[in-house]
Amino acid sequence: MIHFAPVMLFFPLLGFLVLVTFGRRMGEKASGTIATVAIGLSFVAALITFLGLLGQSNREVTENLYTWIPVGSLHVNIALLVDPLSITMCLFVTFISALIHLYSTGYMHGERDATKFFVYLNLFVFSMLVLVLGNNLLLTFVGWEGVGVCSYWLVSYYFDKDAAASAGKKAFIYNRVGDVGLLLAMFLIFDKTGTLNYLDIFGHLGSFTTLAATMAVLALMLAAAGKSAQIPLFNWLPDAMEGPTPVSALIHAATMVTAGVYLLCRMNPLLSLSPDGRVVIAIIGGATAFVAATIGTSQRDIKKVLAFSTVSQIGFMVLAVGTGAYVAAIFLMICHAFYKALLFLGSGSVIHGLHGEQDIDRMGALRKFMPITFATFLIGWLAIAGVPPFASFWSKGDVLDSVYRHYPALWVLGIITAILTAYYMSRLFFLVFTGKARFDEPAADGRPAIHDPHESPKVMTIPLVVLAVGTLLVAGIDLPWMHAHTLKAFLEPVFTTNLYDPNESSGLQIILAAVDAIMAVIGIAVAWVAWRNGPDRPKLEPKFLANVWYWDNFYDAIIGRPGQRLAQEAARADVAVIDGAVMGAAAVVTKRAQALRRIQTGQVRHYALFIAAGLVAILVFLLVKAFHP
């Protein structure tokens, strides 16, 4: 059963190939069905593989398919590594993907190019599975870039809209900057160990000096910063919300953006060699979590709030990695995949119900109009806010617990961020679902009134319900305080260097958990006081936060505009200086400046003659030298 691993990849690939070939003839409905079934089957295959793995004592199985790049000592195979970490990822990725595919058949109904949407979506799932199943860094990189390019296509899906086109490009470029890090890390690791296979790398860690290990870890962190939207590369993710909402849920919340965390966790034996590197990771994660949470408090676009929330939550995961709490990072990743997919799909349902409106100023009272969306969103909200006994209380609690033990200063930052998280999510929830309706009269800027908000069709609400149930149950896979560490025990063989053991002191744990819960309540309470009646009064959205700490403006000023000027100047210099020098030199050499000028006026024949003469001279020289050496 373990050999079912390639089947997981087969179905999305098949779906992609079928849709890319016949999609346009089959139409929207058939395409959506095929795409959804393909991913559903992939989930079944993942489940079978998982059961097969459970039945094995050796839980690191390599499925070799063929040799991809064989040159010299570089031997890269297309091979899958089925181990607890990869199968855990596969399970939640395929499960959530299948639900989001189903949801999309409703959400994308009537869109132009809906078949193309499913082509990209299936290719995305295939790439994501390659990313997590690859048994070597280069194959992971294949998936890494594959999900990146799918993200590019899907973000700029509405390509005739300039904002969407630019956002897709921005996402790709920011990710490319991160890719430089992954490439350099690969080069360094190959140079030190002579291999790119994960298991072989871990067998040759002895050849790393601390400095080399730190360089490699920092390069990996750069890669993770690009893909997982961390400082300094986080600001592509909010722009990526230009894509259709299912894409935001799948790619920009549940799966792709966690790839950086996956990569760092996968490389945990290397991370263990570099305490300095881990400090940097922890600081980046903590800072990102905090910065993104502050920005999340002041956004007015429902999807942007969720986008910054995602950045912030991934920051927590990265922070966990920095403390060596790899299981906690994966635990939070899985929980987050459920509740954030739920929240994004819920926001999609809201947007759908309001005919495209995304401004939370223009919502309110939707609990009356969209009861299922409301109920499921409620669960997602409680889960992310960290209210016991919902998901984030356990998973984020785990992370903060580990942070407290390693970096107390970052724990304080984490606690503040936890308050902010509860606050911005509650603000969002109250503005959208409670208070009085604000969508039924025209907006100040002329947007028309919306009269008939409606609940979404079943294909959309069923995934919401399933995800809501999943969100309620997911924390059960690893409840630290019940000593039922199912996930931790399962992942143990992969995380041999895990530095955080929640069994250490339960007294401290309970105090920390109580602090977490109190923080969640504080956040919710503040939001309740400020926002329950709508957005009229409180001045709680500073320009600095609403404008993302002016991060984009800053990059534009120090990189964007100077870069454009540099390109323009270089292009001018290429003609004036380099070409000028060459043409000038040619003129000097031939001492025929006059002729050159004439050439440029188009009198070619003079020049052809000149060349012929030169050819003859050289030929004569050749003959003379040959016969009289």
Added chain:
Amino acid sequence: MITHVAISPTSSSFPFIGILIGLPALGALVLALLPRQAKQAIRWTALGVSVVSLGVAVAMAICFKAGNDGYQFFTNHSWATSLGVSWMTGVDGISLFMVVLTTLLVPLALLGAGEHRRTKPFTAWLLLLEAACIGSFVSLDLILFFFFFELTLIPSYFLIAGWGGPARAAAAVKFFLYTFLGSAMMLVGILYVAFTHEAQTHVLTFSLQALEGTKFSGVAGVLLFCAFTIGFAIKAPIFPFHTWSPDTYAESPIGAVIILSGIMAKLGTYGIIRFDLGIFGHASRVVAPVMLTLAVIGMIYGAIVACAQRDLKRIIAYSSLAQMGFIVLGIFSFSTIGLTGSVLLMVNHGIITAAFFLLIGWIVKRRGTSNAGELVGLQGPAPVLAATFTIVMLASIGLPGLNGFVSEYLVLIGTFITHRWWAVVGVTAVVFAALYLLWAYQRVFHGKAEGANAATKDLSWGERAVIAPLILLIVVLGIFPGPILHRIEPSVRHTLTHVSTNSCAVGSHCATQSMGGSK
């Protein structure tokens, strides 16, 4: 005293190489004799000849023995014995795929370029160009090589001057002047090498394999290296010898520019691998830091300047400059991985750039311009054109799974092992490549198409059939590069032995370290 004839050529009963040079040349002659009005006959003859050549080249590739580092299908007919010049030809893993690629691109260029006024001379020149390019790749005699290398200039000059854009005359002359200037220096270099060899062995020969044993003093070696390399650097082009290429690529007819950028440019880098590394091993090592630096500058500079271009053809011209930088970087990494990557990149870049120019040609055919400023939103009316362009673009950016990535990756990782810092700086080029291509794509294909842009026709079935082989290769070579790598690597290893063992300057201490040949 011939010191070094390590290559054990295998000869073949079937004269693949003779046919591959002779058939297109003969085809050109036949076309010249056909009446000008017989357009259909001309087109079909040209197409037939080029397709048969492709078949022969593919057959040759199939018969080629993998794992063999020597020249195969070797022929040696002396025709000017007193001059030491002979018709000596053969292919190894480095030249094999360039020959195959040449025979593939010519029929695609004929088909993709569409109708031309004065079809007869156009197709005749194109076939002659094919013969000259193939001749250059298979020549193992320096004079023979030089003959073919120069011969490429004549048809390309006439193709540019006869069928190019408004500024074609100036572009053609600049192209000719520039590349010819390089060749002149190379000829002097060739003669000097042969006479030095003669002084050392009392044998006058231009045979590459014999001349590989020649010893030079340090200074002479470096000067000779430069004499050869300037010619090659111009042809490629390598920074700062590139300024002819944007004008030439922008003004040339599509049929010609496909061969110019796809094949002829590779003559430069091929020449460096075959002749510079083969004959001037020591000098190559001395000059390597300079070459690596020029390569990295080219990679980044080309990309930056490409960002500021408006014309798609010029963007691809500067993109090619950057790609050539990658190739040169891999060559002077002197590592098996890096050089193998370079050879593969020569093939891959030929495929990618040919596909780019075919597509740009078709855009020009529809819209009368390749200026990105005038093209908006083509993805709406022409989705297949856009999708095809996207695949080619992603291959050029180096997306894994497509062909460009494998070669680019090999170049960078090979260079990292032997010349770390050049690779570290060079790797940033992958960001820039994405920048200018995505930018161009957004301007041309994204946005709302209006007016003439909205009426842009999508690719016809004929056009899809022409570009399909290239798209197929882009995908297949990205997923299964193994068969090609197996054939390239032994020859690369052999070439690198010249850099490590045949590398002692006269009178200097001879270190016998291998230049990372194992990695």
